[in-house]
Amino acid sequence: MDITAKRFLSLIVLITVTSATFAQQVGSNSPYGRYGYGLLSNQSFGASEAMGGISYGLRRSQQVNHGNPASYSKLDSLTFIFDLGVSGHYASYSDGLNKQNFYNGNLDYIAMQFPVLNKVGASIGLLPYSKTGYNYGQTRTLEDIVYEEVFRGTGGLSQVYAGIAYEPLPYFSVGANVSYLFGNFSYSSVSVPRTATGATVGEEKKAYSIRDLKYDFGAQFTFPIDKASSLTVGAVYSPKLTSKADVYATEMMFLSDPYTNPYQNPSEVLRDDTLSNQHFQLPTTYGLGATYSNTNLLVGVDGTFQQWNGLDYPEVLDGLTPQNRFNNAYKISAGAEYVVDPYSRNFFSRVRLRAGVSYGNSYTNVSVYNPSTNANAGVGGFKEYGINFGLGLPFRDSMSGRLSLLNVGFSYISQRPDLPYMIKQDMFKISLNMNINEFWFFKRQFN
Numbered sequence: 001m002d003i004t005a006k007r008f009l010s011l012i013v014l015i016t017v018t019s020a021t022f023a024q025q026v027g028s029n030s031p032y033g034r035y036g037y038g039l040l041s042n043q044s045f046g047a048s049e050a051m052g053g054i055s056y057g058l059r060r061s062q063q064v065n066h067g068n069p070a071s072y073s074k075l076d077s078l079t080f081i082f083d084l085g086v087s088g089h090y091a092s093y094s095d096g097l098n099k100q101n102f103y104n105g106n107l108d109y110i111a112m113q114f115p116v117l118n119k120v121g122a123s124i125g126l127l128p129y130s131k132t133g134y135n136y137g138q139t140r141t142l143e144d145i146v147y148e149e150v151f152r153g154t155g156g157l158s159q160v161y162a163g164i165a166y167e168p169l170p171y172f173s174v175g176a177n178v179s180y181l182f183g184n185f186s187y188s189s190v191s192v193p194r195t196a197t198g199a200t201v202g203e204e205k206k207a208y209s210i211r212d213l214k215y216d217f218g219a220q221f222t223f224p225i226d227k228a229s230s231l232t233v234g235a236v237y238s239p240k241l242t243s244k245a246d247v248y249a250t251e252m253m254f255l256s257d258p259y260t261n262p263y264q265n266p267s268e269v270l271r272d273d274t275l276s277n278q279h280f281q282l283p284t285t286y287g288l289g290a291t292y293s294n295t296n297l298l299v300g301v302d303g304t305f306q307q308w309n310g311l312d313y314p315e316v317l318d319g320l321t322p323q324n325r326f327n328n329a330y331k332i333s334a335g336a337e338y339v340v341d342p343y344s345r346n347f348f349s350r351v352r353l354r355a356g357v358s359y360g361n362s363y364t365n366v367s368v369y370n371p372s373t374n375a376n377a378g379v380g381g382f383k384e385y386g387i388n389f390g391l392g393l394p395f396r397d398s399m400s401g402r403l404s405l406l407n408v409g410f411s412y413i414s415q416r417p418d419l420p421y422m423i424k425q426d427m428f429k430i431s432l433n434m435n436i437n438e439f440w441f442f443k444r445q446f447n
Contacts, residue, residue, distance in 0.1 A: 028131040029091060029102040031151075031423055032382070032415075034187065035318055036326065036364040037282075038132030038156050043067055045109060046085055046433030050390030050409040051335025052356020054300040056234035056289025059173075059220055062403065062437050064111045064123055068234045068287075069175030070218040072113060072121035072165035079402075080438040081113040083125075087431035094424050095371075108431065119167040123177075129157035132185055135259075139194070148192045152259060157183035157210065171224065177216040181241070181282075184209045187317065192257050200253045200267060206317055210280060212243040229294035236287035240307070243282075247275040247314055279312035283329075283363075298337040305330050308363045324365055324379045331360030335388070352392030352405070360384050368419050380418035382425075387412045390431075407433040 033039050044053040045064055055067025064083040065071040075081070085108035092101050111125030137150035158181075165175030186207040193199035220234040250273070252258075252266035283306040291300035308326035315321065335356025340349040362381035370377050390409035396402070411429040 028104065028133040028156075029135070030093070030425060031134045031136055032362070032364065032366065032425075033132040033134050034151065034153055035320075035366055036313065038130040038153075038185070040130050040363065041128040042108075043127070045083055045111065046407040046409070046431075046435055047337070047352070047354060047390070047392055047405070049411070049431065049433075050354040050356065050388050050392075050407065051298075051300065051337060052302075052333040052358045052386065052388050053331075054289060054291065054302045054333050054335045054356065056218075056236055056287045056302050057220065057232045057291035057300050058289075059222065059232045059234070059291070062405070063435060064113045064125070066109075066111060066123065066125060066127070066161065066163070066177070068218040068220060068236050068289075069123070069163040069177045069216060070165050070173040070220040070234065072123050072163060072175055073119055073167040073173045075113055075115050075121040077115045077118065079115065082436040082438065083109070083111040083113070083433065084436075085109050085431060085433040087429055089427055089429050091425060091427040095421065096424075108433075116164065120164065122162070122164045124160075124162045126158065126160050129159050129181060129183070131156040137190075145199070146194045148194055150190045150192060150259070152188045152190065153186060155183055155185035157181055159214065163216075165218075171222040173220045175218045177218075179214040179216070180211075181214045182209075182211050188258075190257065190259065200255060201257050202251070202253055203258055204251050206247060206249050208245045208247045208278070208280075208314075208317075210243055210245055212241060214241055214282070215239060216285075229292070231290065231292050233290045234288070236285070238285035240284045240311075241282040242312070243280045244277045245280055247278045247316060249273045249275060249316065275314070275316060278314040278316075281311040281313070283308045283311060295342065296339055300335055302333040303330070304332075304360075306363065318367075320365065320367065320379070326363055327361060327365060327381055329361055329363040331358060333358040337392070339392075347394070350394045352394075353389075354392065354409075355389040356386075357388070358384075358386035362415070366422070368421050370421055377421055378419055380422060382415045382417045382422065385414045385416070402437045404437045405433075405435040407431075407435060409433070 028039055044055050048055050055065055058065050059071045059074050061074045087106050087108050089104045109127035113123040116122050132153045132155045135152045137148055139148050159179040161177045161179040163177035165173055167173040188203055188205045191202045216238045218236045223231045251271035253268040255267050285306045287304045289302035306329040309328045310322050337352050337354045339352045344350055361383050365379045365381045368377040388411045393406040395404045409431040413427045415425040
C-alpha cells in the first residue's frame, strides 16, 4: 500500500473511532459508580496494562506511554505511532445472597505520538477518566401498593490530552500533558408501581456537567548499565484540580417508566432547582516507578498515591461528608516482559510475553445498610487485586521495515469490600491493542 494512502487510512480510522467514542455507552454496571466520579478508568495503554499497569519508568520508542509524558522524547525523528485499544468485560456482582452477571465492551483509548524537533516528542489522544453506569433496585410495599424502587446512573469523565517532552541532557527527559476533562453525570431514583392501576411513576434526579483543564508533569532519568541494558527511574506529579458546576435537582412524575420511554414529557414537575457554583475537586497525584530493561527482558514496578481525603464534593449528591466521603488512594503495580530474540527470523521467538500484578484501594466510601433491618452498618470501601498477562504479536512492514504490534491482554480484577453487606465484584477482561509504527517523516527520493 502506498505510504500516503496508509496515512490517510490511519487518519480516517482515528476520526471514525473518535466519533464512535462520544456515542458509546459506558461499559460499567457497578453500583459503586454511584459515588464520587464513578469508577476510575485504567490509564495505562496496551502493553503497559498487560504488565500490571506500570508506566512511570517505561521509556520506549515504539509505544505511546501517556502515564509519564517525559517518555515522548524517546521517539526518533522518523517515526509516527498510532495506538488504539478496545476491550470486552465479563463482570460478576454478589452480595452474598444474590448474584448478577454483565457483559460490556469499551473503546479504551486512541493516541498518536510523533517527533517535533530533535530530542522533542509529542502525543495527543483521547481516553476515559471515569465511568458511571448502574441500574439496580428492590421491591417495596407501602400500605396496599407494591412498587419497585430503582436506582440508575449514567455518565463519566473523558479527557482529550496533548503532551510534549524534551530531553535537555543525555539520559534525562521532562514532559507535560494538558488534558481537557469533560463529562456529564446523571443519578436517578425511580419509583415504579406494580399493583396500582393508572398510578404514575416518580423520578428524583440529580445531574451535573464538568468542563476543566487537568495537568500532568513527568520526568525520567536513565542509568546506562552496559550497551544492552539500562535502568530508568520516572516520576509524575498532577496538581489538585478545583472546578465549579451547577447541579440540577428535579422531581417529576411520568405516565410510564422514563427508562423504557425516555422521550416522554413529565406529567407533573414537583421540583426544579438549580444549585449554582457547587465545588468539585480532583486529587493531587504522585507517582514513582523504575524499570530495568535489556535486549530480552523488561521488569518494572510503580507506586501511585492520590490525596482524595477532604476534597470538595456536593453533599446533596450522596449525603456523605468531607470526612468520610473519600479515601486517600494508593496503587502498587509490578510487571515484566520477555522476548526470546527480537531480531530472530522465527515469528514465535519475536513474540513478547507479558505478565503483571497490582493492588490498591477504592477512593470512595459508600453508606452500608443491613438489608434485613435497614440499620446503618457504617461507611466503607474496598480493596482491589489485579492479575494481568498478555502477548505482543509483531508485524513488520516489508517496505519500510517498521515493526508494529498487535497486543492481546487478559485481566482478572477482584474488588473485596471492607464491610459486610457490601457487593463483591469479579471482572474478567480481554483487551486488544493495535500499535502501528509508521515511517512518516522520511523524504523519498523517488516514487
